[in-house]
Structures are given as C-alpha cells and as structure tokens.
Amino acid sequence: MNATFHGAYTCTSKKQASQLIVELGKSISNPQRQSLTHLYQALDTADSMLTELEHAHQIIRQCMRQMNDEQIAEVAKLNQNNHTPSLWAFRTHQRQNLIERAERLLGARYVQG
Numbered sequence: 778m779n780a781t782f783h784g785a786y787t788c789t790s791k792k793q794a795s796q797l798i799v800e801l802g803k804s805i806s807n808p809q810r811q812s813l814t815h816l817y818q819a820l821d822t823a824d825s826m827l828t829e830l831e832h833a834h835q836i837i838r839q840c841m842r843q844m845n846d847e848q849i850a851e852v853a854k855l856n857q858n859n860h861t862p863s864l865w866a867f868r869t870h871q872r873q874n875l876i877e878r879a880e881r882l883l884g885a886r887y888v889q890g
Contacts, residue, residue, distance in 0.1 A: 789884030791820040827879045
C-alpha cells in the first residue's frame with residue numbers, strides 16, 4: 778500500500794482511503810464502510826478546494842502586482858468596512874500557509890523534486 782519515489786512517500790491519504798475500502802471490503806461493517814466512504818469523499822473535496830484556493834491565490838497575486846499603492850489602500854479600506862477579518866487586505870501569508878498545510882496533509886500530488 779505504501780509507495781516511494783526517490784525516497785519520498787507518494788501514497789496520498791485519498792489513495793489510502795480508497796485502498797482501505799477495497800482491501801477491507803466485506804470484512805468491515807456497513808457503518809465502518811460508510812465512514813471510510815465519507816472519509817474518501819472529504820479528502821476528494823479537500824483536494825478540489827485546495828486546487829481552487831491555489832488558483833485564487835495566483836489570481837489575487839497577479840491583480841496585486843498590477844495595482845498601485847492607492848488602489849491597494851482602497852481595497853484595504855473596503856475590506857475593513859466589510860469587517861474582513863485580517864490584519865492585511867489580501868491575506869497573502871495566511872492563504873499561503875493554508876495552502877502549504879493542505880499540501881502536506883493531502884500528500885504526494887504536491888511532492889516536488
């Protein structure tokens with residue numbers, strides 16, 4: 778069940794959940810099988826959400842590069858007026874940290890050589 782590639786662990790949590798469903802098959806109860814299925818679905822959803830977050834992160838960074846200081850300040854003011862919970866208008870560091878954490882948790886898709 779475990780695979781390595783150039784010393785890196787490459788079996789993702791999603792693959793492991795899928796393998797558990799297949800390997801344990803009929804040896805586990807229906808509620809246990811259903812729990813594994815829900816786990817697989819949650820991991821699949823997390824993977825999709827991470828992809829969307831990465832795209833949003835890239836778009837926001839590209840927009841910021843095109844903005845002058847006055848435009849950035851205006852967006853910061855709008856965010857503050859809308860009670861956006863952030864110390865900084867675009868939450869770049871928080872988003873990057875979340876992406877990195879998700880990459881570690883979701884596994885091999887994100888292993889870079």
